[in-house]
Amino acid sequence: MDAALFYLFAAISVICSLGVxxxxxxxxxxxxxxxxxxxxxxxxxxLDSPFVAVTQIIVYTGAIMVLFLFVVMLLNAxxxxxxxGGQVPIPRNLKVVGGLLSLSMAGMLVWALSRLAPxxxxxxxxxxxxxxxVREIGLVLFRDHAFAFEVTxxxxxxxxxGAIVLAKKTV
Amino acid sequence: MPTIxxxxxxxxxxxxVVFLTxxxxxxxxxxxxxxxAGWAQDRVGPNRVGPLGLxxxxxxxxxxxFKEELRPKAADAWLFYLAPILSATTAFAAFAVIxxxxxxxxxGLLDRPVPLQVAxxxxxxxxxxxxxxxxxxxxxxxxxxxxxxxxxxxGLRSSAQMISYELSYGMALASVLVIANTLSLxxxxxxxxxxxxxxxxxxxxxxxxxxxxxxxxxxxxxxxxETNRAPFDFPEAEQELVAGxxxxxxxxxxxxxxxxxxxxxxxxxxxxxxxFLGGFYMPFLPDSFGLLWFLLKLAVLLFIYIWMRWTLPRYxxxxxxxxxxxxxxxxxxxxxxxxxxxxxxxx
Numbered sequence: 323m324d325a326a327l328f329y330l331f332a333a334i335s336v337i338c339s340l341g342v343x344x345x346x347x348x349x350x351x352x353x354x355x356x357x358x359x360x361x362x363x364x365x366x367x368x369l370d371s372p373f374v375a376v377t378q379i380i381v382y383t384g385a386i387m388v389l390f391l392f393v394v395m396l397l398n399a400x401x402x403x404x405x406x407g408g409q410v411p412i413p414r415n416l417k418v419v420g421g422l423l424s425l426s427m428a429g430m431l432v433w434a435l436s437r438l439a440p441x442x443x444x445x446x447x448x449x450x451x452x453x454x455x456v457r458e459i460g461l462v463l464f465r466d467h468a469f470a471f472e473v474t475x476x477x478x479x480x481x482x483x484g485a486i487v488l489a490k491k492t493v
Numbered sequence: 494m495p496t497i498x499x500x501x502x503x504x505x506x507x508x509x510v511v512f513l514t515x516x517x518x519x520x521x522x523x524x525x526x527x528x529x530a531g532w533a534q535d536r537v538g539p540n541r542v543g544p545l546g547l548x549x550x551x552x553x554x555x556x557x558x559f560k561e562e563l564r565p566k567a568a569d570a571w572l573f574y575l576a577p578i579l580s581a582t583t584a585f586a587a588f589a590v591i592x593x594x595x596x597x598x599x600x601g602l603l604d605r606p607v608p609l610q611v612a613x614x615x616x617x618x619x620x621x622x623x624x625x626x627x628x629x630x631x632x633x634x635x636x637x638x639x640x641x642x643x644x645x646x647x648g649l650r651s652s653a654q655m656i657s658y659e660l661s662y663g664m665a666l667a668s669v670l671v672i673a674n675t676l677s678l679x680x681x682x683x684x685x686x687x688x689x690x691x692x693x694x695x696x697x698x699x700x701x702x703x704x705x706x707x708x709x710x711x712x713x714x715x716x717x718x719e720t721n722r723a724p725f726d727f728p729e730a731e732q733e734l735v736a737g738x739x740x741x742x743x744x745x746x747x748x749x750x751x752x753x754x755x756x757x758x759x760x761x762x763x764x765x766x767x768x769f770l771g772g773f774y775m776p777f778l779p780d781s782f783g784l785l786w787f788l789l790k791l792a793v794l795l796f797i798y799i800w801m802r803w804t805l806p807r808y809x810x811x812x813x814x815x816x817x818x819x820x821x822x823x824x825x826x827x828x829x830x831x832x833x834x835x836x837x838x839x840x
Contacts (some may be wrong), residue, residue, distance in 0.1 A: 349572060349637065356630070376619040384626030388656065391630070395637050456616065456676055 324368055331364035348394045356387050373456050500603055508589075508611055515585060519755035520550035526799050533803035560744040565640055568741065572638035577742065577749035580631030584756040587624040590617035591763045592679045594773050594784040609773075609784065610679065617678040618666055621764055625662065625719060629655045631753065632721075632738050639741035647737025650810065651721060657817040658718035658725075664825035665712035668705045668832045669768045682772030686780070698776040702769040704835075707828045709769040711821060716761040718817070720754065723802035725813060762794035763787075770794075 338358035342351045359382045366375035463471055524539070524547065531538025539546035564573055594609030614620055629652050636648015673681045688696040702709045718725040739750045766772060770790055773783030808816070 347569075349569065353572065353575070353634075372614055372616050373619070376616050376623050379623040380619065380626060384623060388626075388629060388633075388652070391633060392652070395633070 328365065328368050331361040331368065334358075334361040335365070349391075352387065352390050352394055355390070356383055359383050359387065373459060500605065500607055503599065503603060503607055504611075507609070511588060511611055512585065515588060515756050515759060516752065518759050519752050520554070522755045522758065522795060522799075523553065523751075524550050525795075526802075529796070529799045530803050533800075554748075557744060557748040562744040562746065563741070565741050567640040569638040569640070572634050573741075574746065576631050576635035576638055577746045577753075578631075579634065580628070580753040581749045581756070583624050583628040583631065584753040584760065587621050587760045588756075588763065590614050590620050590678055591760070591767055592682055592772060593763070593787045595780050608679065613677070613679055616676045618670060618676045618681070618768075622663060622666060626659060628719070628757070631750075635742070635750070636738040639738075641741050643740045644738050647740070651738060654721070654725065654813060654817070655719055657814060658715045658821070661711050661817065661821045661825040662715035662719060664822070664829055665708045665715060666768070668708035668711075668825075668829045669701055671829065671832050671836055672701060672704055678767050678772075682767050682774065685771040686774040688776045696776060698771055698774075700769060700771040705769075705828065705832050707824065708832065709765070711825045711828065712765060712769065714821060716765065717798070717801070718813075720757040720761055722754070722758065722798060724805040724807050726802075726807060758795060758798055759791070762791055762798065765794060766790045 335358050338354045338361065341354040342358065345351065359378060363375040363378045363383075366372070366378060527549070528538040528546070539549040542548040542552045564570065589611040590613075592608060592610040592613070596606035596608045598604075598606050632651045632655075633648045636644045636646075636651070639645070669681070670676070673684055675681055675684075685699050685701060687699045689699055691697055697703055739747055742750060766787065773787040774780060775782075775786040778786065
């Protein structure tokens, strides 16, 4: 049952992610990305961590993707149709370099995945309870990793200020 | 032959029962909405179909099924049909975590008591918040995919409104969270059983509404805004936007939006009952009739919903934003701080 659900959600996630980059309508891309996030949340539920699953939906689906949707909708993003005058010809040497790069990337992935030792499922109810407990997550996050947590939030703040500064110059 | 656990059968059939009941409750609500509107406006209301007009919802459904399904030529076909489905799905999904009755053995049919709740998730409160935050997609997509200016304006208004009020909504949930110290709705409801004796003589039910009345007020106002009901029904302000985001919809895809609105009302009221009004517990009355008390409270809240629609006029749009951001949100944040301080001091 668990395995069946895992493969179901994994398949939905992969198909949706391929769809995001594979078709030309930006609104459809946004919706497929949402589908991918929701199936990821399904995978988290399978890993006995409903809290992470729900947080995934609240943060990504509920907040960030709404912003994406708004940007795409309000900028009235057109379909990514081909440039007028047909497809722009790609130089031959660029094609060769690109092909080599993607081949080496694929080779690296195969090599890395073949060296991966599969981790068996741990049937430890206490470990499951630790992951499930919101209290435990909060304590670990705000006591043991408080410094990293605060630094991350400052990093995001800096990025936000930077984005505003960069955008203001061009306006 | 492996025997099937009767408890499992019960739990699976519970899903179907809850799903059907929610659908029927939408039909019943439409009838009562029209009857109460009639009384509020000093007229009779529907009284032609069946005794007292009781079969009116049935006639409405038959009419909706046999209407022609129209789609504007310039609409985005995929998203146009996805939107009502998303709306209805999110409306139904949130009810799954609500406990609506005490554990029952179904008069001795089952060997152990089973709680009357579709899914007892330990982060139920967050599940409700997550599903509510997804409800926005149906409306935004409907507005955009219709490729019509009224629908787009309605969709944009609605999303701005829902995002604005979601903050206050979340803060109201947080104030309950601070008191209850749990994310599980079942534990939350169980905490609210029994009474306090004020001055040793006056009984007050142990409901959260008496601990954080401001939180309840904020939750209810934000809940009305989230469900797009009057006096916050901007997405479909008839006088300005024809019918808002569902202008271009007809037949069953319109019916899905209609259904979603009423099921959302039921869900928001049911969450309010579980969080603030003691769930299925009633002081001094037997807990075994829990389902009855739950339905009673639900009926009262839904009546208030309908009553408000036919009593209060719609706000102006700037008033809505002003109220949401400058009044309700600061009040909600202060309420969370005050509740936390109270819990630290007394708790």
